[in-house]
Amino acid sequence: MGAMKIPSRARYRKRVGAFSAMNVSKDESVLDFSTAAECYNFDFSTGALADGYGVTAHKFVPSNATRYWVYRYYSEEHERYVEQFVYQVARGQILMSSVDSDDLLYLSGFAYPEMNAINYRLNSRDVLLLSCKGRHLYVWDGVRLVEHKDAPVISSMALHYERLFVTSDEEPTKVFFSDDLDPTNWSVSSGGAGFIELLDERGDLTKVVSFGGFLYLFREHGISRVTAYADQSEFSVTNLFVSAGRIFPESIVMCGAVIMFLASDGLYVFDGYECRKTLKNLDGLFGAKCSCGEYYNGKYYLSCEMNFSDGEKVGCENGEYTTNGLLVYDLSTGAYSVSRGVDISYLKSVSYKGLDYLVACDSDGCGVIDRCGSRLSGALHKLWRGPFTDFGTPDKTKSVREVYFDGSVPCTLTVTGDKKKKSAFVKSGARRLRTNVNTKKLALSISTDEVGCSIKAPTVIYSSY
Secondary structure, three states: OOOOOOOOOOEEEEEOOOOEEEOOOOOHHHOOOOEEOEEEOEEOOOOOEEEOOEEEOEOOEOOOEEEEEEEEEEEOOOOEEEEEEEEEEOOOOEEEEOOOOOOEEEEEOOOOOOEEEEEEEEOOEEEEEEEEOOOOEEEEOOOOEEEEOOOOOOOEEEEEOOEEEEEOOOOOOEEEEOEOOEOOOOOEOOOOEEEEEOOOOOOOEEEEEEEOOEEEEEEOOEEEEEEOOOOHHHOEEEEEEEOOOOEOHHHOEEEOOEEEEEEOOEEEEEOOOOEEEEOHHHOOOEEEEEEEEEEEOOEEEEEEEEOOOOOOOOHHHHOOOOOOEEEEEEOOOOOEEEEEOOOEEEEEEEEEOOEEEEEEEEOOEEEEEEOOOEEOOEEOOEEEEOOOEOOOOOOOOEEEEEEEEEEOOOEEEEEEOOOOEEEEEEOOEEEEEEEEEEEOOEEEEEEEOOOOOEEOOOEEEEEEO
């Protein structure tokens, strides 16, 4: 009598493929195996997992700054153009770097609310126009900081055809404009300063932006366009867009040929005429708070509250924070990444002493944005989690035998099944991890607290019955 022959089960390989974008708007069951159901602090623009964007120290950025600008002006003393970085600290004082040394000088020892600044040439002198909540317009001419109390109390401001246009929280239905060629003159007249009032369903004015030859008024629930050239008698207003959600004014940023902004129903791109939603796969990730946005090196940076579902506490989430997420969106390629655990309240793209950098003021300190995978106080926890999948055979049980893995840093690799989860610490290098998990659906996740990541897409070996 011959021995009974037991047929062997066929083995299948399922490779994650190139790591791709996160999608939180769809059910996991319809996502591709390489699409992340959740991913933060990893950058996957090359198809592998690398360090995501974080905040790192910079030699020209004081760690205690809460606001930061660069002041360029012609110096009679040095007989050339010079530049100084100007910054504000938490106490409200404003300091600046010295032209001749590494010393830091007080621009003003008085305490002010958080300020914003614009470079301008006024009366043949290079000045900084400054505004802050609850105050009027300030002008710094290199010697004195002067408040112009005839100006409105400014909530946002923009230079447009040699006039300064501003919105004010005290009169939120009006946009005010200065005299032509003189942003310090606010005397209302038919040929000088004045205002335009807008009363309709779009709500209060929250931000003013000069873009593409027009002035755009962003409002609580819409956008209006002002045609405003030199003669104010020819100013005109056109209403363009009504939003179902509330527009976050802090998120509004001019990004080359478009304006990006976040509303309570998602992220939008505005070309001056029409709005369209973008990154719809992230609908549901954005929360109810937004701190700031900025455009730098072809990318839109947005600091806002984000809703993560894994129950972890990362970076700033271990204490008090306002926002916990940073979105970096490449407008030319559509690629993006999400950072978690950073509480950034201010972003500013600057050029100083031949260097270009993006200043980021975090509750942990001030530095610059970089692909460092960390916050100033240390490395950030990183996670990539794939969706639950049945590999196209929902009626069959999969016996997950092994996972092939190759990474430059130690990681935790987790295979989650219907009833069982198996995690293993994987050292750096090419590895083969035995799992032996039986399940009809499974999800794969990779996490690490290390920096210097370069993790290739893993391959799952399984049989089914």
